[in-house]
Each structure stands twice: as C-alpha cells, then as structure tokens.
Amino acid sequence: MSPIKLFKNNFRDFFKKLFKKKKNARIGIYGPPNAGKTTLANRILRDWTGDAMGPVSHIEHETRSARRREGVTIKTNGHSIGLDVIDTPGLATKIDFHNFMDYEMEEDEAKRRAKEATEGVIEAVKWLDDLDGIILVMDATQDPFTQVNVTVVGNMEARKLPLLIVSNKVDMPEASPNTIMNAFPQHPMVSISALEGNNIDTLYQEIAKTFG
Template sequence: MGWVVKLKKRFSFILKWFFKKDKMKIGIYGPPNAGKTTLANRILRDWTGDIMGSASDVPHETRRARLREGVRIEVNGKSLNIDIVDTPGLATKIDFHEFLKYGMDEEEAKRRAKEATEGVIEAIKWLDDLDGVLLVMDSSEDPFTQVNVTIIGNIEARGLPLLIVANKIDLPNASPARIKSAFPQHTVVPISALKGLNIDNLYKVMAEKFS
C-alpha cells in the first residue's frame, strides 16, 4: 500500500504544479479588533506605499470586504503575487448593546449590528473564492474561542492553505505560545502589525506557504 500513497502524493504535486496560479487571492480573517485592517495596511504600505483603509477601536468597523489587487511580495528570491481581501470581523453573536458603549444611540447601534451581521455572512461567502487565508488572532487573548474554532473548521473543510498570524506581540500580556498550543496543526507566526515586529518573517512564511 506504500506505493499507492507515494503515487497519490506524486499525482497531487503534479496537479498543484500544473494548475499553479500566477496570482493568489488571500483573505485576511479573524474576530473583531484582532488587527486585520492594521495587517492589511502594513502589507500594502510595505509593498505598494498605499493602505487598505482606516483601523478603529470600534468593533466591526469593517462592515464590507475590501479587495486590493496586484500586490507583489519579494522575499529571498521568491516572488508572491496576491490580491488581498480584508474581511469584516467574525463573531458568533452580535448584540447592538456593544455599540452603545461607543456613544451611538440605539437606532445607530441597531443599524451597525445589522451591518455587522451581514458582514460576517459576506466574509464566509468569500471563502469560496480564495486561494489561502491569513487568520489573525490577538495574542493577548485566549485563542480557543468558538469563532476561531469555527472559522478554522470552515477553512480546513475547503482545503485552503492557512497561516495563523499571532498579532499584538507588542502587548505585555501577549502569548503566541498559547495560540501554537491551541492549534498545533497549523503554522503560527507571531507579529505586531502595528509596530512592524517580525513582519519580515511573516512575508517569508507567506511566500513559502502561498507560492
């Protein structure tokens, strides 16, 4: 049976090489305020001089997916051409009361909650059109949440290459090791998208993972 396994692996490699894309569509996913837009801005600033949009402390500020095409990353002789999709924050429950904490009146809070719910649905739909995922987690928080487990299950079910980004390592209570322990089956790269810490290593791993 060993030769069957080897043959399957060889055939899989040939198919991957034959159908290799010139450009990969990479989605940036994660719960609200994990740093998705900050990471998107960091990547775009480093490689295009532009940004995706403004980041905010208000949860679900990104209410619609944003696409930036034609980003070229070059690391150690490897070139990676990607389209970046910055998606709305994922949540299993969205309560309008959380928006009231940010000074919104009830009508505005309910509207924002509705838009946030629609954004989550849109983000999940985008998975069917992606070639890989950067899953951003706040390394100062418990990673073993229903949101993280659910999205990883969705990504694995689709067979998409997944790279977990342990963000906010600049915070004093950050622990990327907790994320590695929670999801040992996946590659985890600790960074600070805000400060740019270890960002070059992220680009290196991205070039290896998605090319």
C-alpha cells in the same frame, strides 16, 4: 505526426508555459473583531504598494464589508508572490447593537452598525468559496479557543486550503503567542505586531512559503 510538426507543437507548448501569467493567489485575512486584521492589511499594502486598505478603530466591527486590493507583489529571499488581499469583517457569533451604544452612539446609529456588521459576517463567510488560502489573525492577548477561530480552522481544513495563523499584538506585555501555537500546532504560525512591525519580514517569508 511528422518530426517537424511534433517539434512545432512542442515549441509552441513550451512558449505557452513560459509566458503564461500566473494568477494572483486570492488570500483572505480573517479573524474576530479587533484582532488587527485591517492593521495587518494596511501594513502589507503600505510595505508593498504605498497604499492602505482602510481605517482602523478601537470600536469593534469598524470593517463591515470586505475590501479587496489586487496585484500586491511580495518579494522575499529572491522570490516573489502576487496576491489579491481581501480584508474581511470581523467574524462573530453574535452582534448586539447595545455594544455600539457603549461608545455613546445613538440607538438608531447603533442598530444600523449592528445590521451592517451582521451582513458583513455573512459576506465574509461567502468569500470562503472564492479564496486560495487564509491568513487567520488572532489576538495574542486573548484565549485562542474561541468558536470563531475553531470554526475558521475547521473550515479551511475541510476545504484543504492553506492556512497561516498570525499571532498578533506581541508588543503587548500580556501577549502569549505560545498559547496559540499550542492550540493549533498543525498549522504554521508567525508572531508579529502589525502595529509596530515586529517580525514582519518573517511573516512575508512565511506568506511566500505558504501560498506560493
């Protein structure tokens, strides 16, 4: 190859790399019901887009299908990272329609919700095949050694995908984030209150570090 042709090829390759747009990292927000996944998704979207992911509720399985927002750019410490954020339904090993009836729902409505919630769990599991990483939200007031948490952590480790643990609800007096840290010391963890915004800047720094 002549020197001129070699120069042209190198010049072309350089500009391809220079202007190649890096795809957004596809990040799923996972965790058990009522851990604060949608509250966190709303916090991220409001901080960086002015939008929101969806409604929250004290009733479990309010989110019964995955919701996705593309092109969320987080800027921290002079760096930026583009994310596609997927808010997933709460993972559970068993969904009983009687639990919905405890909130004064009619039986037909309770059964419909239970069916949708079960389908949502299946959808959330399927999403694992298309993700670049996971934010696993745990309730700092609850025991972290649940089947859901252990299964998600093990799944991510088997796939060799990055995992960031968020210890949520630290604004609650009974919160114990150290219990979560001691349970899964092999993964980075940030303690926050998604509702109050406590320590949220540290979370954004860790997101950029973990998924960037």
